[in-house]
Amino acid sequence: MSDSILEEVFIKRSQQKKKTSPLNFKERLFVLTQDKVAYYDYDYDKGKRKGLKGSVDIEKIKCVEVVIPEDNAPAERIFPFQIIYDEGPLYIFAKSDDVRKQWLHKLKHLVRFNKELMQKYHPCFWEDGMWRCCQQEVKQAMGCRVLETRNGVGKGLSKGSRRKSRKPLPPTPEEEKPTRPLPPQPPKQPKFSEGMTVIAEYDYAPMAPQDLELRKDEEYLILQICDANWFRAKDKYGNEGYIPSNYVVEALNGLEKFEWYCKSINRSQAENLLKTENKDGGFLVRDSGKYTGKYTVSVFTKASPQGPTCRHYNILINHQNQFYLAEKHCFSNIPELINYHQHNAAGLVSRLKYVISNRTQNAPSTAGLGYGVWEIDPRQLTFIKELGNGQFGVVKYGKWQGRHDVAIKMIKEGSMSEDDFIEEAKVMMKLRHENLVQLYGVCTKQRPIYIVTEFLSNGCLLTYLRENLQHPSPVQLLEMCKDVTEGMSYLESQQYIHRDLAARNCLVDSNGTIKVTDFGLSRYVLDDEYFSSVGSKFPVRWSPPEVLLYCKFSSKSDIWAFGVLMWEVYTLGRMPYERLNNTEIVDKVSTGYRLYRPQMANDKIYSLMMNCWQEKADERPTFQELVISIQDLLDNLY
Known part of the structure; x- marks a missing residue:
């Protein structure tokens, strides 16, 4: 046995491996050697150690630091410190600050060459299933405070990753000012009522x-x-x-009674639909992107000098509240106007010859597969083909009851905190928006569990950007971004945080509409590598400084991620910070480095991205503000 370097009787706190485990505090004799920290029962009468109760190998220690004492701590528990290794923090209470400093100094010296030293740690206790410093509910979650530096190099940081700027780091959670609250949502008038x-x-x-x-x-x-x-x-x-x-x-x-009215369609989607049908004089009526309650007639013609093209005409209203496209031909309502121009061009590029509609094939998704249904019988699912392999397991395309298209996520055992997710799924099913992938239900009676969602035929946005878009128009790119902001604005209004917004977590439907998926799922990941900012699975490239340094998520961290998603859209799916590794990104982003302006993004688009990447979270816009800003940019393009 190695010779002991230090020996001391300390109070040790139980590790509370389960949320329901009661805490207890027991005196143990701690012995430090070159190889390990061991603790024993102690016979006070004879002044001798008794049976070994536990030990930690020195080479497995990832961090040694002080702990902020609990409020109103008794006198014997006001000098705590922690030894962090694979099984979690070992909490120890010294009898004096001098003794604590002596042990911390010796332990840090012994572990200084360990391979997996941490960059950040939790300064407060893990207690009752929560970190008291940052309120995170995952025990393996990355720390929220950067380790203090020594001689300019952070403990646990390699020389290559030392800070190159003296710009101060963002404040730690204890010093941080409360973020600016979201602006109040305008009161929603009930759209429907009983008896209607x-x-x-x-x-x-x-x-x-x-x-x-x-x-x-x-x-x-x-x-x-x-x-x-x-x-x-x-x-x-x-x-x-x-x-x-x-x-x-x-x-x-x-x-809504008329086939030609396609309310949930934007300009580029209308053009795609009309060009696909390829009928001279094909037309549809849609909501105007510029003004709420206004309408636009989109017409396809083959007779243009420039070749086949689409023209868009806003339906205007004169002083007598009459509707018109050509000022000489006014009507009391829109159906009469459309009927007239179906027979007369009257100033349009073509008369309205053929009704083009997406309404039959594009009925919206429902919140669940029937009222009150959230537990789905797996025997009613048919698996057709594999779509991909994600964070939680294989995703397959299939049918429910042989007739409804669905995507089925088969959860790999051990990848997710399943019980917590199942409870959350009941809430997530009630989230419904045309720019969110709809959760239909779950299969929880067997293992692996399944998550059943809406199926989108054009797949992942990232792949779509890389493989399907050859020469996208400025309108098309901006409308993709607007789709994402619309869905995220809804999540924001529901006080819901995505935590992993990126092009890979958006899908594209048959009409080209972008929908956000996997919102909130990262909370249920059970993966040490995911929770380390140097791990390959953690979304470092989409994360703001407060997440990289303190794991502090909010709707404003989603805003930052959206800025990176915009960058992905305008580079057609390039990897953000493609020449940097994760450690370099953490260092550079936290000292002010930002992504460059994509070639397809003008100064106004890039300015919008940069607003999303403000260092202070409360200086970033809200998603509702982004919706308005992007619509203003679209109005100028129209």
Whole structure:
């Protein structure tokens, strides 16, 4: 046995390996040698050590540091320190500060050449399933305070990764000022009410026994608003059941009855649809990108001197509240205007010959596969092909009940905190937005568990950027970014943080709409490498300084990540900081380094990215502000 370097009786705290484990404090004789720290029972009467209770090999120690004492700590527990190794922090209480300093000095000297020394640590205790310093609920989460420096080099940092700037680091969590609260959301007026008559925009085949069939363009009476996603309704035959709220509109709004009205489509998507149909005089009516409550007629022509092209005409209103495209031809409503121009060009590039619509094939996703359904029977799933392999396991394309397209994420055992996620899934299913991938339900009765979501045929945005976009227009790139901000603005309004926003975590539907996926899932990762900023799986390239240094996530860290996502879009999927490794990125970003301006991004676009990369989190915009800024840029392009 190695000769002892130090011996001392300390109080040791139990490691609380489970959230429910009670804490206890016991006196142990600690013995430090060149090879290990060991602790024993101690016989006070005879002044001798008894049985060995535990030990930590010196070569496995990742950090040795003081701990901030708990509030109102008793006198014997006001000088704590910690030894961090694979099994977590070992908390020890010295009898005096001098004794603590002696042990810390000797331990740090012994571990100074260890391979896996930490860059950051938690200055407060892990207690009741939470880090008291930063409120993170994952025990393996990266520390929130950078280790103090010695001779200019951080303990645990290699010489190549030392700071090259004297610019001060952001404040530690204890010193940090509270971030600026999100601006209050405007009060939402209820769109529907009980007793209201609505019209079905899409056919809906019941997916659960309690659902009611919807037939496009027929009227229904709302009996009960169960939640934002589902209504109980009655049809004209007296049948009652549950219907998805996003499949119906108020009967007073007339445009939804017409095939030519495609409300949820933007300019570039309209052009793609019209060019795909390739019919001279093909047209559709859509919501104007410039003004709420205004409309645009998009027309495809083959007769242009420039070759096949699309023209866009805003529907205007004169002083008599009449609608017109050509000022000499005014009408009391939009259907009359469209009917006239179906027979007369009257100043347009072509008369409106063919109705082009995406409504039949693009019915929106529902919040769940039927009202109240969140647990899905795996026997009703058919697996068709593998789509990819992600953080949690294999993702497959399949069918539910043989007729509904779904994506099925098969969770690799040990990759996720499953019980916590299953509880959260009930909440996540209620999140519904046209720019979010809809969670349909989960299969939890067997292992591995499955997560069943909406299927998007064009796959991952990152692959789409790299392989499908050859010569994208400025409008197309900016509308992709706007889609993401719309979905993230909704998450922001629901106080939901993504934590892993990037092009790889967005999907593209058949119409070119971008939808954000995997929001919030990183909270349930069980992977040491993911929680280390030097690990290859941690999203270092999309993370702001407060996440890299303190693992402090917020809606403003999502804003930073969105700026990087914009950069991915404007470089058609290049790797951010492609010539730097993770350690170099942590060092450079925290000292002010930022990504360069992509060739396809003008100064205004790059300025928007740079606003997302403000060093102080509270100086970054909100997603709602980004939606407005991007729309302003689009208006100038239109």
